[in-house]
Amino acid sequence: MFATALPASHRQDPPVNARPRLSIVIPTYNEGPTIRALLDYLRQATAGEVGLEIIVADAGSTDDTRQRAQREGVTVLTCPRKGRAAQMNHGARQTTGELLYFLHADSFPPPNFLHDLRQAHQQGYASGCYRLTFDHPHWFLRFSAWCTRLPLTAVRFGDQSLFVRRELFEQVGGFREDLLIMEDQEIVRRLQARAPFRLLPRAVTTSARKYLDNGVYRLQGAFTLIAGLYWLGVSQRRLVGLYRKLIKQDKL
Structure with missing residues (x-):
């Protein structure tokens, strides 16, 4: 289900040649040291893209996270509630894209990631995520990262990022805001139950x-x-x- 092509009868095919508008939502709280590097990277990785929006959903950072993000020219929201689930839901409500991509502030998607997301969308996958790798060579971290290629909900983490069609995200009610912990695995379980989920073959690099x-x-x-x-x-x-x-x- 995760890595193989879907039978035609199981696909939810978008229109031919569809190129969905994509919205990136980044929840933050005191991410000043990392947010500028991520936004610089995203700008370079998405150069020339039309219709892409990036929203930073901040939970009242007490450092310079908001100022740094604003200087990068992205939309910065002040969320009424702290907690990744609430922040990501709040950010998603302000987006206009057909395809939502939730990304942690210390996680960097692979180059040309927009192609991966759009290709998965065109293949009929309604949601999915990347595998994981860490920015440190410790053997145990390499092993933990390897485990994210397994088709198990238990190894689906928010650091792997998450893409989902807006329609499906709204159908499942978004993230559960009563969860401060495990909100990532909980929503993946609901998404998988409703529509095909794609584990992308490349990896997000996250901070150790x-x-x-x-x-x-x-x-x-x-x-x-x-x-x-x-x-x-x-x-x-x-x-x-x-x-x-x-x-x-x-x-x-």
């Missing part, structure tokens, strides 16, 4: 900074524990409390 700050094995252990408790039905309140206790420099 949180792993380096917390210790690679320690942080992975914390993430695994929290994910396991989530799937066992532990409340968000308890998960958030555990997250804040175990993980340094969190932004919840």
Whole structure:
């Protein structure tokens, strides 16, 4: 389902030669050190594109995130609620694109990524994401990144970015704003249940900074524990409390 072409009877084919308008939504909170680099990269990677919009959905950053993003000429929104799910929903409501692309501020899609997204759209996929790689060579991070090629919802993370047709995004009700943790896996599960999902064959490069700050094995252990408790039905309140206790420099 993830990497092979779909039978014609299962496709949701867009019009021939369709070139959907694309909107990129980037949730931020105190991302001053990284947002300019990402926006510079996106400008170069999308040079000459017509109809592309980039929206930074900021949750009241106390650093210079907003100012840096505004200097790059993108639309910067102040979100009424903090939390990636709420921010991404708020940003999506302000977009005009037929295809939405949610991207973290410290994750860089591969060159020519717009071609990948539009090709997947034309092939009938209604949503999907990239594989993952880290900007650090630690062997365990390389192994963790390799695991993202597996067709399992358990290895779908927000750092991999997410594209989705606006119509489908609205049909499933967007991200669940009551989730501060695991909102990424939760929406992927609902998207997969409604329409074909594409795991793209290339990778987003994301920052290893949180792993380096917390210790690679320690942080992975914390993430695994929290994910396991989530799937066992532990409340968000308890998960958030555990997250804040175990993980340094969190932004919840």
